[in-house]
Amino acid sequence: MKTNRQEFPGPTSTVTRLHTLCRALPIVVLALFVLQLQLFVPLAFAKSQTAEQWSLQIERVDPAGANLEPSFSAAIYENLLQELSKSKQFKQVFRSGDRNANDVSGLLVLKTVVEKYTAGSETRRAVTTISGATKLRVRVQLVTRDGHVVLEQTVAGNVRFIGSNLRVTHNLAHNIAKSLKQSALPQPTQETGKDSTLTP
Amino acid sequence: MNGNSITSRQTLSSNRWAGRGLACLVVVLCLGANSLGQTQNKSESSGAGSSIHVTHVLGFESAQHNAGGELIISGDALQFRRDGSIAAQVSVSSIQNISIGSEDDQVGGVPLMLGKTAVPFGGGRVVSLFTHKKYDSLTIEYLDPNGGFHGAIFRLNKGQGQTLKTGLIASGAHLPPQANPAEPQSTPEVKNENK
Numbered sequence: 571m572k573t574n575r576q577e578f579p580g581p582t583s584t585v586t587r588l589h590t591l592c593r594a595l596p597i598v599v600l601a602l603f604v605l606q607l608q609l610f611v612p613l614a615f616a617k618s619q620t621a622e623q624w625s626l627q628i629e630r631v632d633p634a635g636a637n638l639e640p641s642f643s644a645a646i647y648e649n650l651l652q653e654l655s656k657s658k659q660f661k662q663v664f665r666s667g668d669r670n671a672n673d674v675s676g677l678l679v680l681k682t683v684v685e686k687y688t689a690g691s692e693t694r695r696a697v698t699t700i701s702g703a704t705k706l707r708v709r710v711q712l713v714t715r716d717g718h719v720v721l722e723q724t725v726a727g728n729v730r731f732i733g734s735n736l737r738v739t740h741n742l743a744h745n746i747a748k749s750l751k752q753s754a755l756p757q758p759t760q761e762t763g764k765d766s767t768l769t770p
Numbered sequence: 771m772n773g774n775s776i777t778s779r780q781t782l783s784s785n786r787w788a789g790r791g792l793a794c795l796v797v798v799l800c801l802g803a804n805s806l807g808q809t810q811n812k813s814e815s816s817g818a819g820s821s822i823h824v825t826h827v828l829g830f831e832s833a834q835h836n837a838g839g840e841l842i843i844s845g846d847a848l849q850f851r852r853d854g855s856i857a858a859q860v861s862v863s864s865i866q867n868i869s870i871g872s873e874d875d876q877v878g879g880v881p882l883m884l885g886k887t888a889v890p891f892g893g894g895r896v897v898s899l900f901t902h903k904k905y906d907s908l909t910i911e912y913l914d915p916n917g918g919f920h921g922a923i924f925r926l927n928k929g930q931g932q933t934l935k936t937g938l939i940a941s942g943a944h945l946p947p948q949a950n951p952a953e954p955q956s957t958p959e960v961k962n963e964n965k
Contacts, residue, residue, distance in 0.1 A: 630919055640869035641827075641909040644921025648828050665918030692876050696886070696898035732883070734875050736827065736923075 649743035676758035829922025830858035906931030
């Protein structure tokens with residue numbers, strides 16, 4: 571007696587396939603991880619190595635006509651010092667006017683100019699949620715001693731929900747440090763004290 | 771039977787008297803504590819330049835952020851003291867600028883914020899309308915011995931900023947010519963957009 575038997579994969583074969591998949595998956599994940607390491611780590615390492623050869627002097631914040639309270643400009647300056655020192659991107663971080671920076675080779679000067687400032691209100695944020703945000707937008711420049719602009723960026727920071735108005739300065743400084751870390755800086759050439767030239 | 775009811779009445783009335791007495795005692799104690807606090811505040815604020823309670827927001831390297839303490843002008847030094855010991859100090863003559871601003875912050879911190887979030891039907895927003903307080907913010911810009919620029923920010927009770935500023939000027943703090951010590955700076959909080 572002939573019966574039309576179709577060959578369906580039985581439950582055992584499905585389990586075997588699943589087993590094979592489960593074994594292959596970690597290998598694929600491992601391969602991807604290694605590939606990612608090979609691609610991105612040398613790049614990041616090179617970037618950080620280049621930046622570590624520079625020292626940084628942070629200039630005072632220029633309000634540039636914006637009706638910025640003195641406490642805000644002081645807070646941006648202090649938070650920048652803290653965030654950029656914490657990021658360990660630069661060899662040394664100096665304050666504006668620090669005489670120790672005079673003899674340092676490979677010095678970049680960070681200039682910060684306020685482009686836009688929207689004063690907010692913590693109470694208004696707490697009551698309405700959607701209004702009362704404090705916003706700051708600044709233009710940052712990295713300049714060598716001889717006035718050559720190495721990097722120019724516009725960075726913003728804001729407080730929309732939780733936190734006092736002054737927290738905007740911390741957020742802004744954090745964003746500036748982050749964007750500086752992500753940007754590629756040129757190699758400083760061998761220089762003697764105050765003059766600095768760049769190699770592209 | 772009658773004797774029992776009389777004793778229970780007596781106990782009740784004595785309990786009532788004890789309750790009233792306790793309430794009076796609590797009220798008297800509260801009033802006493804309040805007046806004591808007021809006299810202490812008066813003595814602190816009346817001694818202009820001697821000791822003002824502040825919150826150090828940021829700027830003094832050796833002091834913690836948002837730490838409470840006392841600002842004292844002693845001789846040529848402006849000291850920030852915590853628990854009686856000097857947490858940080860700067861020379862008054864190194865001060866380049868002093869500015870006063872006004873802030874309006876929510877009180878209660880994270881616990882109250884979480885509490886407000888837990889209030890149903892958006893009731894927390896209504897609470898926020900009443901849980902804010904105005905402060906003076908004092909910004910002191912000074913130079914360290916290497917010539918490095920520093921900016922320190924303090925939060926004070928409303929009206930105390932000007933007192934401290936006057937005290938610092940009297941002790942020899944330098945101010946730029948355009949800074950008028952008579953007028954505290956205040957910026958409107960909202961609708962202030964500059965391009």
